[in-house]
Amino acid sequence: MNENKNKKRPTLRDVAKLAGVSPSTVSHVLNKTRPVLPETEKKVLEAIRAISYRKNPIASALKAQELRVVGFIVSQLHNVFWLRIIRSIEFHLSQQGYHLFLGCSYGEPGRELELIETMYRSGVEGIIVATTIRCLDEQNLAPAVREDLLRFLAERVVFIDTVPADGNFDFVGVNNEEASYRLTNMLIENGHTELGMISGEPTMLTACERASGFWRAVRERGLQVKEEHVFLGKGMGKKVGVEGAKKLLSLKDPPKAIFLTSGNITVGFLEVAREMGIRIPQDISIVGFDDIEWTPVVEPFLTCAVQPAWDMGEEAVNLLIEKLRDSKPKRAPREIRLKCELLVRSSIAPNGQKGGKN
Numbered sequence: 001m002n003e004n005k006n007k008k009r010p011t012l013r014d015v016a017k018l019a020g021v022s023p024s025t026v027s028h029v030l031n032k033t034r035p036v037l038p039e040t041e042k043k044v045l046e047a048i049r050a051i052s053y054r055k056n057p058i059a060s061a062l063k064a065q066e067l068r069v070v071g072f073i074v075s076q077l078h079n080v081f082w083l084r085i086i087r088s089i090e091f092h093l094s095q096q097g098y099h100l101f102l103g104c105s106y107g108e109p110g111r112e113l114e115l116i117e118t119m120y121r122s123g124v125e126g127i128i129v130a131t132t133i134r135c136l137d138e139q140n141l142a143p144a145v146r147e148d149l150l151r152f153l154a155e156r157v158v159f160i161d162t163v164p165a166d167g168n169f170d171f172v173g174v175n176n177e178e179a180s181y182r183l184t185n186m187l188i189e190n191g192h193t194e195l196g197m198i199s200g201e202p203t204m205l206t207a208c209e210r211a212s213g214f215w216r217a218v219r220e221r222g223l224q225v226k227e228e229h230v231f232l233g234k235g236m237g238k239k240v241g242v243e244g245a246k247k248l249l250s251l252k253d254p255p256k257a258i259f260l261t262s263g264n265i266t267v268g269f270l271e272v273a274r275e276m277g278i279r280i281p282q283d284i285s286i287v288g289f290d291d292i293e294w295t296p297v298v299e300p301f302l303t304c305a306v307q308p309a310w311d312m313g314e315e316a317v318n319l320l321i322e323k324l325r326d327s328k329p330k331r332a333p334r335e336i337r338l339k340c341e342l343l344v345r346s347s348i349a350p351n352g353q354k355g356g357k358n
Contacts, residue, residue, distance in 0.1 A: 019043040076107060096317065171335045173336070174338050179342065181214070183342065184287075190348050192256055195223065199231075200240060204236070238268040241269040245269040256351060257284065257351075260288035261288070266302065281346065288302055290307060
């Protein structure tokens with residue numbers, strides 16, 4: 001059973017290799033688009049039977065442009081923020097007469113590149129990408145491959161949430177730096193000077209911008225943040241929140257207020273804080289990103305910056321459709337930044353007091 005489950009579906013290229021012909025010849029035999037020598041046709045048909053090849057009707061329809069499809073490559077599927085964006089993209093694509101082809105990279109740049117190639121070869125008209133690639137130069141692509149990729153990204157791709165640093169691409173994101181600056185100032189305005197931060201690697205655009213807002217607020221208030229009060233992990237997931245919480249909350253002199261730079265980081269942090277018996281905001285104040293479903297109903301009620309996921313999906317679809325319909329061969333890339341809403345709840349207590357704002 002496991003052997004069959006892991007067995008790859010035969011491809012047109014597999015047929016061509018077995019028959020000793022080109023993929024285009026196999027295509028001509030299958031679609032009867034051009035006469036083929038009888039002996040060649042026999043080899044192709046025998047190869048098809050030998051490996052049980054079946055045509056992919058969806059891929060055929062895509063290439064024949066009978067279906068209008070746009071791809072969306074997301075980095076993870078368990079995050080509520082991304083599920084909201086998926087719903088938005090699917091809805092707004094359907095309003096324009098398009099179907100959605102969804103793929104998940106699971107945070108792996110190599111898989112992301114494979115998905116881009118797969119979608120491109122399947123005939124999608126364009127792709128929206130929530131990238132995990134910090135820099136294209138880090139992918140060690142052959143010069144010709146890199147050139148083809150850059151051309152495709154420029155002509156048919158819109159990035160959402162984050163974008164590779166070494167390119168000039170269409171992009172939809174939020175005002176990460178400004179929202180983080182305002183969140184940090186909320187902590188400072190409540191009398192907190194012993195601040196901490198748990199975030200991802202600053203090489204990722206989102207993490208870099210959110211950390212930048214934190215440090216701007218700290219500089220403007222003339223504060224000093226201890227080096228041991230800052231934890232930078234790999235990615236922006238729950239694991240980073242767990243690791244950061246264990247490090248910071250175990251210190252002899254832990255920070256009194258912490259900025260958590262993503263919803264998943266907040267989840268991990270709260271799990272550890274609860275296990276250690278640390279109360280929020282009585283013992284420590286926190287602010288974070290993303291209004292996860294449970295934040296308004298499970299204590300502590302999190303003060304956070306809310307990313308407009310639905311609007312981000314809509315803007316990305318509109319930008320991509322505009323791009324595909326634009327007759328100008330070298331249209332200048334556009335960057336759209338949306339504002340985050342700040343929700344003030346009860347995860348901050350004034351310094352020296354035992355209680356948060358309701």
